[in-house]
Structure formats: structure tokens, C-alpha cells
Amino acid sequence: xxxxxxPDEDLVRRVGQGDPAAAQTLVSRKLPRILALAQRxxxxxxxxxxxxxxxxxxxxxxxxxxxxxxxxxxxWLHRVALNLCYDRLRRRREIPMETPPDRPxxxxxxxxxxxxxxxxxxxxxxxxxxxxxxxxxxxxxHYQELSNIEAAALMSISVEALESLLSRGRRALRLALAxxxxxxxxxxxxxxxx
Amino acid sequence: MKADRLHALxxxxxxxxxxxxxxxxxxxxxxIAADPSLKTALAQAAALDALLDASPAPTPSADxxxxxxxxxxxxxxxxYHLDRIALFLGAGWAAAACAGVxxxxxxxxxxxxxxxxxxxxxxxxxxxVDDTEVLG
Numbered sequence: 001x002x003x004x005x006x007p008d009e010d011l012v013r014r015v016g017q018g019d020p021a022a023a024q025t026l027v028s029r030k031l032p033r034i035l036a037l038a039q040r041x042x043x044x045x046x047x048x049x050x051x052x053x054x055x056x057x058x059x060x061x062x063x064x065x066x067x068x069x070x071x072x073x074x075x076w077l078h079r080v081a082l083n084l085c086y087d088r089l090r091r092r093r094e095i096p097m098e099t100p101p102d103r104p105x106x107x108x109x110x111x112x113x114x115x116x117x118x119x120x121x122x123x124x125x126x127x128x129x130x131x132x133x134x135x136x137x138x139x140x141x142h143y144q145e146l147s148n149i150e151a152a153a154l155m156s157i158s159v160e161a162l163e164s165l166l167s168r169g170r171r172a173l174r175l176a177l178a179x180x181x182x183x184x185x186x187x188x189x190x191x192x193x194x
Numbered sequence: 195m196k197a198d199r200l201h202a203l204x205x206x207x208x209x210x211x212x213x214x215x216x217x218x219x220x221x222x223x224x225x226i227a228a229d230p231s232l233k234t235a236l237a238q239a240a241a242l243d244a245l246l247d248a249s250p251a252p253t254p255s256a257d258x259x260x261x262x263x264x265x266x267x268x269x270x271x272x273x274y275h276l277d278r279i280a281l282f283l284g285a286g287w288a289a290a291a292c293a294g295v296x297x298x299x300x301x302x303x304x305x306x307x308x309x310x311x312x313x314x315x316x317x318x319x320x321x322x323v324d325d326t327e328v329l330g
Contacts, residue, residue: 015266015267016267017267017269018266018267018268018269018270019269020263020266020269023263023266023267024263027259027262027263027266031254031258031259031262032251032252032253032254035252035254036251036252039251039252040249045252048252049254049255049258052254052258053258053261053262056262057262057265060262060265060266060267063267064267116248117250119245119248120248120249120250123245123246123248123249124249127249138246141207141213142208142213142243142246143246143249143251145212145213147215147216148207148214148215149215159215162206163202163203163206163207164206166205166206166207167202167205167206170205170206170208170239170242171205173242173245173246174242177242177245180245181241181242181244181245184238184241184242184245
């Protein structure tokens, strides 16, 4: 088996030895990524913070016994965070929650910052409405910037299946956000009708 | 790589070639260079990418960061090593004491076995003389 090159290997080893500077570096490097992943998967800031905290606490327990070469630590962190997100998504399905309706735009013309915030909120809303697996594919490839091979491995699917999920997800997003970018055609490409 | 594949890749991964599969990036670049009309597909994908990037990335709170740093693994101090030695010594003494108890019980059982056998044999012979002993 080919050993995996992990850019975090030395950092994780030092964290496992109790080096406070290494712990600080790991937190500043990974916490924003994991928090963003959880936020976009769950669409809820408080739940995302809980998931990020739990993931990092698991990282602290794992660091002293981490075996280099088997997997990248970043991939392991994503796996832990995604599992925690899916636990919460499952619980939500068991206890249905009322989705707040989209707010009508009846206020005065917003300024540029408000407009950007509104656009961000609409994108988040569209992401949240995607089926879980499509959202996961888009979040891992677009926001987390994982390679297609890493994302497919994390999702336990083939690269072809990942591409299909990505295409369907992006097509749904394009439809949902068409009002924000009138030049963006909902069915823009040919030969991708999977 | 055919144009259809390039469209499919743009549809899946967006306009930024850095997100595309590494094995297809160079071919895609050469294909686009040869046929600039293919840039249209990328421009459409770029419009969606720009919208997706409008989703704000959350910033971890100072409180969360502090909680996590407080829970990070701590270096093992010399006090920790002394404690470990004390623990091993204590465990050694406890094991020795247990072994002593077990040996003592075993030895006692072995030494008194003959005496107990004699006592049983003696008692079995008293059936006939019981009254004599009691009555004098």
C-alpha cells in the first residue's frame, strides 16, 4: 500500500505530545474549515459550533495515538465532522421541524453590504434545500476544496457518482438562484442530462 | 478530451480548473486554447461559482477557540512520571501482599490436612465408646 503524504503529520505528532503551540496552530488551521463544513451541511450556527467542538475534541483524543501514513488527518477530521452532521440530520428527520418561510422583500432598497448579506443568505437557503448527498458533494468540492478523489472516498462513492451528484446539485442551485444572476442559464450545458 | 466532456466537467466542478480532476486539467486547458468558444461554458459555471462564494464562511468564536485550547492534550510533566513510578511501586507492593495471602492459605491447608484426616478417623472410632466416655 502506498503511504499517504500528510501535510499535517508533524503538527499532529506535536499535538499528541502536548505541545501548546502545535495545538494553537491546528485549531487556527482546522477549526474554521470544520466549522464552515458543519455550517453549510446543517445550516444552523449553534449546531455547527457543537459539531466543530465535538470534532476537535475527538482530534485531541486521536492525536496521541495517530498512525501516520494511513490517512490524511484533514480527511479523518472531515469524516468525523460529516458523521456528526449526518447524526443531526437524521435526528431532524425523526423530529420534523417547521421551515421558516422566505421573507418577502418589502423593505427599502438595501445598501451594498446588506445586498451581499442577502445574497449570501439566499445561497445558504438554496444549499440547505438541496438533498443531503448533493449538498455534501458541493460543500466538499467547492467550499472545502477537496479533490474529487478525496471527496468520493469520504462519501464512499465512485468519482463518476460524485460528478453526477455535483452536476445535479449545481443545476438545482442554478435554478434556485436564477433571479440573482439573470445571465445564468438554468440548463447551461449540453450532454449532461444525467 | 471532447468538448462534451469539458462541458460535463464545468457542470460538475465549476469554472475554476484547480477544482477539476488533476488528470484532465492539462487537456482541458489545451482544448479551451484551441477553441475559445468553449469559454462560454466556463463563464456560465463561473457565474454560479461567484454566487456560491457569496455564502459567508463562519468565523469561530473566541470562546470556542479558548475552550478547545484548554482541552488540548497536555505535555507529560516530571510530576506525571513520578506519579507513574509511585503507581507501579504501589501496584508491586499490592501484588506481593496478595501473593503472600495466597501462599499462606495454601500452606496452611497443606500442613493441617494430615491432622484433619486423623481427627476424622478418630471420630469415626468413637461410635462404640461414646457412652463409656460420656458416662465415665
